[in-house]
Amino acid sequence: MNKEIVSIIQKDHLYHLMLKGERADGRAFDEFRDISIQTDYIDKAEGSAKVELGNTKVIVGVKIMPGTPFPDTPDSGVIITSAELIPLASPEFESGPPRENAIEVARVTDRGIRESGAIDLKKLCVVEGEKVWMVFIDIHVLDDCGNLMNVSALGAIAALLTAKMPKERFGLGEDVPLPIRDIPVSITAVDIGGGILFDPTIEEENVAECKLTVIFNQEGAISGMQKSGNGSLTSDQLNNIVEISCKKAQEIRKKFLEI
Amino acid sequence: MSEKPEKFIDENGLRLDGRKIDQIRDIKIEIGILNRADGSCYLEFGNNKIMAAVYGPREVHPRHQQKATKAIVRYKYNMASFSVEDRKRPGPDRRSIEVSKVSREAFEKEIFTELYPKSAIDIFIEILQADAGTRTAAINAASLALADAGIPMRGLISSCAVGKVDDTLILDLNKDEDNYGQADMPIAMSTDGKITLLQMDGHLTQEEFKKGLEMAQQGCREIYELQRKALIDHYNNTQKEIIQDAPVESVKDISTESATEEDPIEDPVISDDVPDNGNTVNDDEIKEDIPDEKEEVILDEDEDNPAIVSDETEDDTLE
Numbered sequence: 001m002n003k004e005i006v007s008i009i010q011k012d013h014l015y016h017l018m019l020k021g022e023r024a025d026g027r028a029f030d031e032f033r034d035i036s037i038q039t040d041y042i043d044k045a046e047g048s049a050k051v052e053l054g055n056t057k058v059i060v061g062v063k064i065m066p067g068t069p070f071p072d073t074p075d076s077g078v079i080i081t082s083a084e085l086i087p088l089a090s091p092e093f094e095s096g097p098p099r100e101n102a103i104e105v106a107r108v109t110d111r112g113i114r115e116s117g118a119i120d121l122k123k124l125c126v127v128e129g130e131k132v133w134m135v136f137i138d139i140h141v142l143d144d145c146g147n148l149m150n151v152s153a154l155g156a157i158a159a160l161l162t163a164k165m166p167k168e169r170f171g172l173g174e175d176v177p178l179p180i181r182d183i184p185v186s187i188t189a190v191d192i193g194g195g196i197l198f199d200p201t202i203e204e205e206n207v208a209e210c211k212l213t214v215i216f217n218q219e220g221a222i223s224g225m226q227k228s229g230n231g232s233l234t235s236d237q238l239n240n241i242v243e244i245s246c247k248k249a250q251e252i253r254k255k256f257l258e259i
Numbered sequence: 260m261s262e263k264p265e266k267f268i269d270e271n272g273l274r275l276d277g278r279k280i281d282q283i284r285d286i287k288i289e290i291g292i293l294n295r296a297d298g299s300c301y302l303e304f305g306n307n308k309i310m311a312a313v314y315g316p317r318e319v320h321p322r323h324q325q326k327a328t329k330a331i332v333r334y335k336y337n338m339a340s341f342s343v344e345d346r347k348r349p350g351p352d353r354r355s356i357e358v359s360k361v362s363r364e365a366f367e368k369e370i371f372t373e374l375y376p377k378s379a380i381d382i383f384i385e386i387l388q389a390d391a392g393t394r395t396a397a398i399n400a401a402s403l404a405l406a407d408a409g410i411p412m413r414g415l416i417s418s419c420a421v422g423k424v425d426d427t428l429i430l431d432l433n434k435d436e437d438n439y440g441q442a443d444m445p446i447a448m449s450t451d452g453k454i455t456l457l458q459m460d461g462h463l464t465q466e467e468f469k470k471g472l473e474m475a476q477q478g479c480r481e482i483y484e485l486q487r488k489a490l491i492d493h494y495n496n497t498q499k500e501i502i503q504d505a506p507v508e509s510v511k512d513i514s515t516e517s518a519t520e521e522d523p524i525e526d527p528v529i530s531d532d533v534p535d536n537g538n539t540v541n542d543d544e545i546k547e548d549i550p551d552e553k554e555e556v557i558l559d560e561d562e563d564n565p566a567i568v569s570d571e572t573e574d575d576t577l578e
């Protein structure tokens with residue numbers, strides 16, 4: 001299928017809907033799709049979650065094991081985030097080493113966890129300079145129907161919240177939950193012809209010129225941001241997105257904690 | 260690596276390297292210093308040393324990447340293994356792939372890609388020495404290398420970061436401020452003030468973000484002026500060289516020839532004493548690098564673009 005031609009027709013369609021204040025699936029501009037989270041999905045992983053946002057499905061698994069710290073942070077644990085966009089999730093994905101989109105999803109998710117201080121890394125130190133706990137967050141996309149950024153971030157924090165440090169297996173005492181301090185929430189919006197749509201579907205993502213992800217910590221401060229896509233945004237648009245996102249982040253966090 | 264300083268800003272409101280909070284580091288720009296590349300730029304931004312080269316528009320390899328309606332833009336950000344304290348393993352890593360992606364996206368809309376279907380515009384960045392803010396410095400250099408290659412653009416892209424130390428917003432972080440600071444937000448801006456790149460990590464409140472964005476935009480405007488000046492100086496110098504080399508007869512020929520042409524942008528300014536008004540441009544450069552269709556577009560779109568400044572000083576010709 002020629003994606004570009006479909007995009008032009010779709011772009012026109014979505015743009016005209018936008019002018020009428022509508023979206024293809026009937027949502028309001030700032031309305032998120034339904035979220036469902038199933039934690040402890042994988043027994044073998046130390047923590048895991050299957051997250052669905054509308055039709056988008058992602059599994060996040062957390063593995064924790066002892067390792068050596070980085071020389072510049074001898075007393076801190078290590079977070080390593082990776083994402084795989086496997087071919088079963090979308091006809092656009094190909095097998096092989098991660099491409100830039102997978103790397104971007106992983107790095108932006110990582111940024112949210114790291115910069116919000118969600119994991120208390122100092123508590124992951126076993127012997128300073130020699131042994132610390134390493135937390136591997138692996139994002140597996142099963143069905144890409146849009147907004148992988150937000151789904152991955154939700155999955156990552158859900159999996160981390162249920163993760164246990166496998167101390168027994170490594171003879172380091174009893175299993176304890178991972179020390180979590182913050183719950184970052186990431187909010188993504190796209191710009192379609194000047195209309196700002198939150199939680200974009202894959203169709204909206206494909207026709208949008210520009211996408212902005214903002215990650216908020218519990219206090220409502222910004223922990224990370226990423227603009228992707230070829231377009232540009234004015235500073236008014238940016239401030240507007242940040243303002244709405246902040247409110248959205250609180251809503252999503254409330255829903256998240258209920259689940 | 261140095262230790263974390265106790266304070267980043269002293270009682271006089273100056274930073275550890277003596278800068279004010281809203282002052283950018285010194286920038287040194289040299290344009291067109293590589294011979295094989297179509298356009299190039301060497302840029303020093305504080306202690307950063309960046310080399311940028313541009314090729315194209317040229318044939319796309321591999322072919323299947325080509326687009327029927329426009330040129331593709333490729334951006335490769337690469338750090339030399341010796342550019343950082345601990346040797347960096349050569350080749351692309353996840354960081355440089357991400358930096359390349361967002362930087363490319365910062366440029367795509369600014370380039371008239373629709374003028375060159377089925378071709379590629381390649382931007383190569385080599386970080387020779389890294390000292391915080393390499394991606395912003397690289398974008399500034401790439402912008403000038405694109406202009407030097409004669410790639411038609413809507414304007415220049417300027418880039419600069421804003422950050423936070425000691426709960427104070429500062430412009431253009433240095434190494435220590437980057438390592439131990441509370442936030443880092445690089446942005447890139449087009450000439451008309453639109454944000455084409457935005458990343459952020461750390462901790463900023465909404466008000467800080469708003470203020471920081473304004474600061475960074477101001478920084479970008481300052482950098483834009485430097486870029487513009489560098490381009491004008493570059494074209495003034497190349498023109499002087501040509502005048503010195505060429506016999507007087509041929510110089511006269513050029514000026515009378517093109518004076519008859521109707522399109523004012525084609526008019527070269529040839530004089531012994533090159534006026535320093537920023538409006539001169541080397542005719543040879545334009546003709547060589549820029550295909551015909553471009554002129555119209557530039558006239559409509561952006562008369563300020565220093566890469567292709569139009570000539571308004573007709574009186575200054577040789578006769």
